[in-house]
Amino acid sequence: MNIQLTRIQFFIIIFTLFTGFVYISIQTPIISHGKRSAWLIFIASSIFIYLLLVFYEKTYKYFILGKVTTMIYHLYWLFHLSFAVAYSMYIVSTWISPYTPKIALLFLFLLPSLYASLSRAETAVNVGIVFGIFIFFFIFFVLNAYEDFEFRNLLPIGESGWKDWMWGSLYSLNAYRNAECYLILRKFVMKDEKISGMPLFIFIFSLFAMFLFSILSVMLYFSMEEFNLISEPILYLLHAQEVTFVKRLDLIFVFIWVFITIITLINYILVVRLVHFQKVRKFAKSRIVIYHLFIFVIAYFIAKFESIQMIRQYYWIPFLVFGLLLPILIISWNKIRGRTIFDSSK
Amino acid sequence: MLAGCWDERLYKDHTVVSLVGIEGTYGEMKSYFAYPELQSGNSEITIIEANGIDVRDTRLNADLKVEQAMDLSMMSTILISETTAKDGLNKYLNVFYRDPTNSITAFLVLVEGNVKDYMEASKSWTTEAGEYFARFIRSKEEVSIVPNRTIQTAAAILYSDGMDLVLPYMVLKDKDKKRPELGGVGLFSKGKYTGRVLKPEQSRFLGLLLQERGRKIKYSTLYNERPLSFTILDVNRKWKFESPNTMKMDYELEVELEEFSDVGLRDVNKISELENFINKKITDEVNEVIEILQDEKCDALGLGNFLRVKNPQMFDDNWHETFANLEIQVDIKSEILKTGLIH
Amino acid sequence: MTEEQNPEQVILTKLKDSFYNSADFVAKPISWWDNEVAILCFYSSIVNKADVERIMYFFKEHLRDDNMYWGESIYTSVIPLDEKQLAKFLCDGETIIVRLKTREMIRINLPEMAYRQTDEPASEHVLQGSREGLVENFDVNISLIRKRVKSHRLVVKQKTIGYETNTTVYYLYMEQLVDEEALQLVEERLDKIKVDLFYSTGQLTDYMEDSVWSPFPQLLKTERPDRIIASLHEGKIAILSDLSTTAIIGPTSFFSFYQTPDDFNGRAVTGSFYRILRIFSFIIAIFLPAFYIAIVSFHFEILPLELSNQIKSDIENIPYRPILEAVILEMTIELIREASIRLPTSVGQTIGIVGGLVIGDAIVSAGLVSNMMIIIVAFTAISSYVVPSTEMNSSIRFLRFPFMILAAFFGFIGIAFGAIILLIHLLNLTSLKRPYLTPIIPFNPKAIFKIFIRMPFFKPSKHPKSFSPNEDGKS
Known part of the structure; x- marks a missing residue:
């Protein structure tokens, strides 16, 4: 399977992959660990990520997945996707549909993804466009809370100790946990599209601005102690908003968020397909169906408050292992051997 | 297909409660729910009373007395009795934070005496019971007499160490007990109601100190035995610490005259004379308010948050004691910008 | 002898x-x-x-x-x-x-077949501009088109279809401008048609379309020569036949169904306004009834208090579930519509009035349906008729039923599910192997602007690039 991406398409996919699953939940761990300087910690971590992606941009051609590494990534992705689905299901069932059985919700999440994954690759590539429309709604809704913002919540930054900084940055990095997708998708971008330099900076900056906006607005809105209670602050903030025509903005946002989750799922499975079907071409359709069945089963079993809470606690690990260490290992190993993706594809 | 689905909550089968009242403490809670009952186009307010151990329990018990399912998602006001508030507000509101179908945009109102009287009074109003209070609060908020606190914005303050809550306080004084009136604002300290109430004429200066955007403050007094009324249009404030124990608050007011039955203000010198009078008058009022706040250890101004930013080392768990002993100097400078249609 | x-x-x-x-x-x-x-x-x-x-x-x-x-x-x-x-x-x-x-x-060769005089197309009214419509005759049609494009680059090719009926079908395109791949596809598909009887454009569309089972029309049907030439200049291909006044134009994008010559005959600002209004009407027509059903049967807490009391008193005594209520009303409207098309014009209007006013009033006072539902359904119906294309209009009216059912089952989540399936379907859809959702996909910000804003004539000097190949990735 092979696709050609334009620069915009590439960025939209990455944007969706980065923000899709984590956007409503990322703020709580960062703030509850980073305390009042959480926003500063996040800025620092984002600078690190920018440097990392600049590095990846220079060395992506050395990122070749061998048999073992492919296997590792496949296992990680399977778990990651199942967890994302389970978590989304959990959100939906706490916020709007408490009595709908898990199986029905799983079907609602996985059927569109299955449909899109069985369609042409262009569909999965382009589906992220809708994301853009929702961002405007989202920013507009959140800014509604402007009157209740308390700017003194952002200071003093000196209160956070080094432990707060460490954990805060680990969880901040988690916002960019899908960095390996950048490496994988990068080679599908058309040859004549320029990415390094300004375009990459603008892209990372917009991603960072989206995250920072959410972190700042919830920090301004809630007092620090509330973050120990609230796990989806963005939703909770919207829950507390009331505009003249709609009383519960969070319902609309959950509605939008279901949309976004499914789109992210579709994009993620596209990445999985790209890696998996690079050499294997047989039984493509039935393999995709089986993959969805796997997600279905795993998500069904971990969609419980206890397991989700536990997994979330350890979810700073994936970035370190799969987004940072493993790619750097692979890149340096191949650099020493002098192999690039351009040789291996021949 | 038409049997409905798991989460279906048919609107026609639900009773929408707009006003809730709670009183008592854990163990012997009492809740009241007011909802409109529709009878051939006219709606009549019905009140359900229920006992229980906690808020949710009273709600469950109340459900037994209604033919439809009770729903609190449209609730626009909660009335809280003084006894409940004195026990600490947060724990009683927990159920509202937790349940996604509950409204957390409802206004919180403290009431004097029996909550039941206020609930019963709602029967005689044409507007929806909860909406009546909500409108009441909103209109008084316009003139800065009460701050507007919903369940969520109150929670943000209750959970914050450096600021204390004040809530609108209603009293029922008239003979037939039909028209509740505003008794001022009730002061909280460390999340618990102190029992002290700022009268409306004082609470407006709390509004001034808090300087909420877009609010007006109206004030009337006697100037040389002639009536003088004015509106404060805008407030600029500057807080700073002079020394660890002294806080200086500078306020600049923009004033519009509303009533002033003197010969007129054609003479420019007279304006500054009047301004000085206003400065002094307001400074006195403000000092009185601050004194009360310090007496009750109620940091309604959020000085704690301010201190935390400027002098982090001074801020600790003992903040409320520090606040009570803080020396606060208020300096008011007013400027008459407009005098209405005549001089 | x-x-x-x-x-x-x-x-x-x-x-x-x-x-x-x-x-x-x-x-x-x-x-x-x-x-x-x-x-x-x-x-x-x-x-x-x-x-x-x-x-x-x-x-x-x-x-x-x-x-x-x-x-x-x-x-x-x-x-x-x-x-x-x-x-x-x-x-x-x-x-x-x-x-x-x-x-x-x-x-x-002097045939004299019966045909009508050229007339204003009944299904595509415009307020200003040309009132000529195609007729069921080759020479007249081509002359209507040639008089608008006096260029030798306008090519007319013909083809006979149907072993018994021997119908002539002809396709038109502008040499050098035409999308070559699409042209090849049209020729291939026309060659593939092997039928005895060929009598309607509907048959032709079934053979020409990429996905016959999609609810969306992938080829634009029009009876207006000015629309045909506008499309030809965008590199599209028009297929006409002697049998029908309808021309089929492809490849088409979804948004071209929402454009009418009126946009270009009127002023740029008002033209843009009505264009945006029409796109908005698409959303209303598909989602409004579903949204309402989801609210009154799942998420009524979303309503502000004052509004909610109005609705509550309105639906309190309706015996049915909202979905059934909606289906009753939607069916009534569909029946009225169907009846008034089949009946002669004068009677048709009467039916419209009788159906709309009398049934509407009676159904409410009988307590079967709430006033609110009447407002919603009527609003939806009006929105769905805003679409200039009759075909798209029926697609949209059909589409709201699945959404209503999903809303009745799962509330907002059901609508989100339906919407994403619809989105994926639209993304999958192609018209003569060109993406249907251009210019949103492939993403072209400048062209998206043009969907909503009707640019003044001196601005769009270039042909829209929407159908240039290789813009979309190929698998």
Whole structure:
């Protein structure tokens, strides 16, 4: 399977992959660990990520997945996707549909993804466009809370100790946990599209601005102690908003968020397909169906408050292992051997 | 297909409660729910009373007395009795934070005496019971007499160490007990109601100190035995610490005259004379308010948050004691910008 | 003379037999030059007899076959006798004179088939601008188009379809501008049509479309020549037939169904406003009833208090679930619509009034349906009729039913599920292998702007790039 991406398409996919699953939940761990300087910690971590992606941009051609590494990534992705689905299901069932059985919700999440994954690759590539429309709604809704913002919540930054900084940055990095997708998708971008330099900076900056906006607005809105209670602050903030025509903005946002989750799922499975079907071409359709069945089963079993809470606690690990260490290992190993993706594809 | 689905909550089968009242403490809670009952186009307010151990329990018990399912998602006001508030507000509101179908945009109102009287009074109003209070609060908020606190914005303050809550306080004084009136604002300290109430004429200066955007403050007094009324249009404030124990608050007011039955203000010198009078008058009022706040250890101004930013080392768990002993100097400078249609 | 039959008599009988003695088939011997006998045959119903007579007279009096090209003129030609072709020519409305001596056929191509005068298309009204519409005739249609594009680059190709009906289908495109791949596809697909009877454009669309089972039309149907030429200039291909006034245009994007010539005849600002309004109407028409059902049966907490009391008092005593209520009303509206199309115009209006006012009023006072639902359904119906294209309009009206059912099952989540399936479907959809959702996909910010804003004429000097190939990734 092979696709050609334009620069915009590439960025939209990455944007969706980065923000899709984590956007409503990322703020709580960062703030509850980073305390009042959480926003500063996040800025620092984002600078690190920018440097990392600049590095990846220079060395992506050395990122070749061998048999073992492919296997590792496949296992990680399977778990990651199942967890994302389970978590989304959990959100939906706490916020709007408490009595709908898990199986029905799983079907609602996985059927569109299955449909899109069985369609042409262009569909999965382009589906992220809708994301853009929702961002405007989202920013507009959140800014509604402007009157209740308390700017003194952002200071003093000196209160956070080094432990707060460490954990805060680990969880901040988690916002960019899908960095390996950048490496994988990068080679599908058309040859004549320029990415390094300004375009990459603008892209990372917009991603960072989206995250920072959410972190700042919830920090301004809630007092620090509330973050120990609230796990989806963005939703909770919207829950507390009331505009003249709609009383519960969070319902609309959950509605939008279901949309976004499914789109992210579709994009993620596209990445999985790209890696998996690079050499294997047989039984493509039935393999995709089986993959969805796997997600279905795993998500069904971990969609419980206890397991989700536990997994979330350890979810700073994936970035370190799969987004940072493993790619750097692979890149340096191949650099020493002098192999690039351009040789291996021949 | 038409049997409905798991989460279906048919609107026609639900009773929408707009006003809730709670009183008592854990163990012997009492809740009241007011909802409109529709009878051939006219709606009549019905009140359900229920006992229980906690808020949710009273709600469950109340459900037994209604033919439809009770729903609190449209609730626009909660009335809280003084006894409940004195026990600490947060724990009683927990159920509202937790349940996604509950409204957390409802206004919180403290009431004097029996909550039941206020609930019963709602029967005689044409507007929806909860909406009546909500409108009441909103209109008084316009003139800065009460701050507007919903369940969520109150929670943000209750959970914050450096600021204390004040809530609108209603009293029922008239003979037939039909028209509740505003008794001022009730002061909280460390999340618990102190029992002290700022009268409306004082609470407006709390509004001034808090300087909420877009609010007006109206004030009337006697100037040389002639009536003088004015509106404060805008407030600029500057807080700073002079020394660890002294806080200086500078306020600049923009004033519009509303009533002033003197010969007129054609003479420019007279304006500054009047301004000085206003400065002094307001400074006195403000000092009185601050004194009360310090007496009750109620940091309604959020000085704690301010201190935390400027002098982090001074801020600790003992903040409320520090606040009570803080020396606060208020300096008011007013400027008459407009005098209405005549001089 | 003996009763022995002349050779021409033999042929005559044979001819008449082979045309099964059809009542309007005429075959008779005539005398040609120098007492030579020839046979004249034609279908009297489809031949312009007066003109044929004049041409025959001219031939007999003024021509001899010793000149080269003696028989060639605008209407006539001479070819060797071929019995198979003879039948075909006759069916096309030609008059044939068979010269027995030289075994030649003189073809006089002067058919006179019935067709209407050109008229304003009933389904595509405009407020200002051209009121000419296509008719069921090749020459008239092409002349309507050629008079708008006076360029030799406008190419007309034709093709015969249907073994029995022998219908002529022709496709038009602008050389050099046309999307070559799409053109090739059109030709391939036209070649593939193997049917006996060919009688409607609907048949043609079924053969031409990429996904027949999609609820969305992938080819634009129009009766307006100005619309055809506008599309041709965007590199599209138009397919017309003699049978119908409808032209099929492809490749089309979803948004072209929402444009009308009125946008361009009016002012730029107002044109843009109505364009945005129409796109908005699409969302309303599909989602509003579903949204309402989801609110009153799942998420009524979303309503502000004042509004909620109005709705509550309205639906308190309705015996049915909202979904059933909605289906009752939607069905009523569909029935009224269907009835008023089938009935003659004058009666149709009456039905509309009776249906709309009387049933609407009665159904509420009978307590079957709430007032709120009437407002919602009526609003939806009006929104769905805003679409300029009748085909898209019926697609949209059909689409809201699945959404209503999903909303009744799962509330907002159901709508989100449906919407994403719809989105994926739209993304999958192609029109002549070109993405249907251009310019949103592939993403082209400048072109998206043009969907909503009707640019002044001096601005869009370039042809929209929306259908240029290779913009989308290929798998």
